[in-house]
Amino acid sequence: MEPDPHLRIAIQKSGRLSDVCQHLLWKAGINLLFSERTLVVTSSNHPIDVVRVRNSDIPSLVMEGNVDIGVTGENMLCEKRLQRLERNQKAGYTTLGYLGFGQCRLSIAVPTNFAFTDLSCLQGCRIATSYPMLLKQYLHLHDVHADIVPLTGSVEVAPSIGMADAICDLVSTGATLTSNHLVEVAQVMRSQVLMIKHLGKLSDRNAHTLSAILKRLNGISGQAVTSPDHAHHLPGSA
Ligand code: ATP
Numbered sequence: 604m605e606p607d608p609h610l611r612i613a614i615q616k617s618g619r620l621s622d623v624c625q626h627l628l629w630k631a632g633i634n635l636l637f638s639e640r641t642l643v644v645t646s647s648n649h650p651i652d653v654v655r656v657r658n659s660d661i662p663s664l665v666m667e668g669n670v671d672i673g674v675t676g677e678n679m680l681c682e683k684r685l686q687r688l689e690r691n692q693k694a695g696y697t698t699l700g701y702l703g704f705g706q707c708r709l710s711i712a713v714p715t716n717f718a719f720t721d722l723s724c725l726q727g728c729r730i731a732t733s734y735p736m737l738l739k740q741y742l743h744l745h746d747v748h749a750d751i752v753p754l755t756g757s758v759e760v761a762p763s764i765g766m767a768d769a770i771c772d773l774v775s776t777g778a779t780l781t782s783n784h785l786v787e788v789a790q791v792m793r794s795q796v797l798m799i800k801h802l803g804k805l806s807d808r809n810a811h812t813l814s815a816i817l818k819r820l821n822g823i824s825g826q827a828v829t830s831p832d833h834a835h836h837l838p839g840s841a
Contacts, residue, residue, distance in 0.1 A: 609645065609652040610809040611670040616642065616655035620796060623704055624674050628653065631819045649812055659683070666693050668801045671809065676705050678734065678773060678794040685736035697800040699817065705796035707775040709734055712785040714762050717769070719788045725749050725769060731761035732771035734791075741771075741791045759783040 614624035625637055634648045637655075644653045654670050662683035665673040673696075680696075687694040711730065713719050722745050731752040732738045738751055752767045759779055761767035773794070774780060774787060805813060 607650070607806050607808055609650045610672065610805070610812045611652050611654055613654045613656055613661045613664050613670040613673040613675075615658040615661070615675070618658055620658060620674070620676070620705060621655075623796075627674070627702065627820070630823055631816045633816065649815075650808060651812060662696070662799070663687065663692075665696050665799050665801050668803050671801050671803075671805060672699070672813065673799050674702065674796060675799070676707070676794050676796050678707070678709050678737070678792065680797070680799065681792065682734045682736050685740065689736070695802045697802060699798040699800055702796045702798060702820075705794070707773045707795075708793045709737060709771065709791040710774045710787045711738075711769055711771045711789040711791065712759075712774070712780050712787045713769045715784050715786050717786075719786075722747050722789060728768040729766070730769045730771055731758050731767035733758055734771060737791055738771045741789075759785060 612628070614628070615621045625635070628635060632648075633646050633651055633653075635644050635646050635653055637644055642655050644655070645651070646653070654664070656664065658675055658679055661670075661673040661675040662680045664670045666684075666687060684694045711725070713724075718724070725742075725747050727749065729750045729752050730738060730742075731754045733753070733755055735751045735753050742749055742751075749769075752761065754761060754766075758770045758772040760783070761770055762785065763783065769788075770785065771791060777787060780787060800813075804810075
C-alpha cells in the first residue's frame with residue numbers, strides 16, 4: 604500500500620516572509636531543522652513536509668494541489684489568481700485565516716513634482732509595477748487608460764530613469780518612496796499574510812494534523828487563524 608503522504612506546507616525560501624514563517628511553524632509546535640540548501644524539510648515530530656519556494660510560486664502550488672497549505676501575502680495571492688483566471692487555469696483555494704503579519708498596501712505613487720489631483724491625472728501615463736493584473740483591474744474600475752510597464756523588482760527606480768511616469772508597488776512605512784522622491788496617491792489594495800489550503804480533501808491523518816496546528820496558532824495572540832473562507836472579499840476572487 605502507498606504510504607500516506609505528509610501534509611505539505613509551502614513557505615517562502617528567502618525574503619521578507621521566510622524567517623517569520625519558520626518562526627510561526629516553530630510556535631505551532633512543529634520541529635524542523637532548516638538548512639540553506641534543503642528545500643523540503645521533514646518535521647521530526649509531525650507528519651509534515653515544509654516546502655521552501657519563491658513567494659510568487661506559492662499560490663499556484665496550492666491551487667494545483669502540489670502542496671496542501673501555503674503561507675503568502677494577499678497581494679501575491681490576488682495577482683496570481685487573476686493571472687490564472689485569465690489563462691483558464693485552476694484558481695480555487697480555501698482561506699484558513701490571516702496570520703497577523705506582513706501588513707502592507709499596494710499603492711500608486713508619483714514623483715513629488717507630478718501635479719496630481721485625482722486619478723484622471725494618470726490618463727495616458729506609463730505605470731511600472733510587479734502587479735500588472737491588480738493594477739489593470741484597478742485602472743479599469745476607475746476608467747483610467749494607462750500603459751502598464753511590468754517590472755519584477757526595484758520598481759521605484761522607473762520614474763527616475765524615464766521608464767515610467769508613476770509606479771504601483773507595495774508600501775509599508777513609505778520610507779522607500781520618500782527616498783526615491785515619490786509620493787503615494789492611491790491605494791489599490793491592503794494586504795497581509797494569510798494561510799491558504801488546496802480545495803481537495805485531506806487524508807484523515809493530515810486533516811487531524813492541520814487542525815492541531817490551527818488550534819495551536821489560535822492559542823497564540825496575534826496569530827489569529829480564525830476567519831472562515833472570506834476569499835470573496837479579496838480583489839481577484841470569484
Ligand atoms: P519571491 O522573490 O520569493 O517570489 P517577493 O518578491 O514577493 O517573492 P519579498 O520582497 O520578500 O518577495 O516580499 C514577500 C511579501 O512580503 C510580499 O509579497 C508582501 O506580501 C510582504 N510585504 C510586507 N511588507 C512589504 C513591503 N513593504 N514591501 C514588499 N513586500 C512586503
